[in-house]
Amino acid sequence: MVLGLYFAPLVLNGYLAFTNWSSFHNEVEFTGWRNLQILLDRSSLLNQIGLTLVYALTAALVSNTMSLGLALALERRTPANELFRALFFIPVLLSPLAAGYIWSGILAPDGVLNQGLGLIGLPAKAWLADPHLAIFLVGFVDGWKWSGFFTLIMIAALATVPADLKEAAKTDGANGWQIFRNVKLPFLAPAFTYNLTVTVVGALSAFDIIVAMTGGGPGSATRVLNALTLQQFGQGYFGLSSMSSLVVTVLVIALAIPLVWWLRGREMQS
Numbered sequence: 001m002v003l004g005l006y007f008a009p010l011v012l013n014g015y016l017a018f019t020n021w022s023s024f025h026n027e028v029e030f031t032g033w034r035n036l037q038i039l040l041d042r043s044s045l046l047n048q049i050g051l052t053l054v055y056a057l058t059a060a061l062v063s064n065t066m067s068l069g070l071a072l073a074l075e076r077r078t079p080a081n082e083l084f085r086a087l088f089f090i091p092v093l094l095s096p097l098a099a100g101y102i103w104s105g106i107l108a109p110d111g112v113l114n115q116g117l118g119l120i121g122l123p124a125k126a127w128l129a130d131p132h133l134a135i136f137l138v139g140f141v142d143g144w145k146w147s148g149f150f151t152l153i154m155i156a157a158l159a160t161v162p163a164d165l166k167e168a169a170k171t172d173g174a175n176g177w178q179i180f181r182n183v184k185l186p187f188l189a190p191a192f193t194y195n196l197t198v199t200v201v202g203a204l205s206a207f208d209i210i211v212a213m214t215g216g217g218p219g220s221a222t223r224v225l226n227a228l229t230l231q232q233f234g235q236g237y238f239g240l241s242s243m244s245s246l247v248v249t250v251l252v253i254a255l256a257i258p259l260v261w262w263l264r265g266r267e268m269q270s
Contacts, residue, residue, distance in 0.1 A: 060143070071158060
């Protein structure tokens, strides 16, 4: 199943990325790097790569910051904390499209956020229509959606911290920050490795939330690589679409391997 559903399509896409395959003619001929050159010349490919990286870094920062804070707040096993763990996990169960549509409603000009700002005398704002802000907002929603899952990973890592180490630190007069920095943080290193890798790699391949919230707009402000892939495919340029998809694959590999290597090295040091 892995060979048939993953590796075979990946290899086929790698070949088709170097062809002139389209809906405008029947012949499929090898054209070398022509598709990549077209994307660089006509579609601002470097801009799409930059937007994709900004989106991925925003989602990773939001999800890991939120999950760390929630994990520290919900570390103890109490009935109230068990309830809140379940509540914060609910966004994970939503489909990305549903999460995107919910937040597009919240951020709409007549949405809940602007209504709340109006109650305190602040002006309304077309949040998703701002080309400088939109990419960060969709990245935030991606991070928010998955933060509940990564919170559970962090809580599981915190559960491995020996109680006697924490008690010894308290006995020595360590404050909360010192206990976190010197006792808890080293045990969180494997969780950070997993969470950062998954969030960055997942966000590089993101698509659903952006389609639901902005459709790649305003203009091309949130047109990440996968949105570019859909655009080229919808216009019938299948070879170009395969090339932009191949760029995503290369980008994921180029970032994931050094990231895992660096994070694993940090684990050894801690």
